[in-house]
Amino acid sequence: MYFHIDEAGNTGNNLFDSAQPRLSYGVLSSLRNVDALCTDIHKEIQREIGDGQIHANQLGFGGLVRIAPLLIEIQRKMEFDFDYYCTANAKNMGYLKLSNRLLSQTGDETCPRNTLSA
Incomplete structure (x- = not known):
């Protein structure tokens, strides 16, 4: 777990x-171990937002909308x-x-x- x-x-x-x-x-x-199974998606999110860390308060609504498909992909994969x-x-x-x-x-x-x- x-x-x-x-x-x-x-x-x-x-x-x-x-x-x-x-x-x-x-x-x-x-x-499932998200650190092992979602490394590529995480790197794609980092490239998209131009930052090494994902903080909703910094991204704002527009930034979250941009990465939402990738976050949904992680959720589906990891449940x-x-x-x-x-x-x-x-x-x-x-x-x-x-x-x-x-x-x-x-x-x-x-x-x-x-x-x-x-």
């Missing part, structure tokens, strides 16, 4: 920052499931802080950033 995890509202080590009271995670999961987690409860923030710290300390050799495999 492979997981690609990204957070929103993370204030780095200042997790209890009152300016960002919510922390959320989006998780894509698949039985991703999507889960969303969000908390505004300070009691849960300690757990999420620990979880985030564990994710950030995962060795690069075994798990690329934002990617976990089990």
Whole structure:
């Protein structure tokens, strides 16, 4: 099983920052290894957008529309499931802080950033 995890509202080590009271995670999961099976499509997306990283907030709607056919191709190939987690409860923030710290300390050799495999 492979997981690609990204957070929103993370204030780095200042997790209890009152300016960002919510922390959320989006998780894509698949039985297939997207890093191994979609390298060519990923490179094509990078060429199309002229950047090594894909960020929706930088691409905007028009940029996403340009690469949508390639993203759909990846989805069809990988059959991703999507889960969303969000908390505004300070009691849960300690757990999420620990979880985030564990994710950030995962060795690069075994798990690329934002990617976990089990």
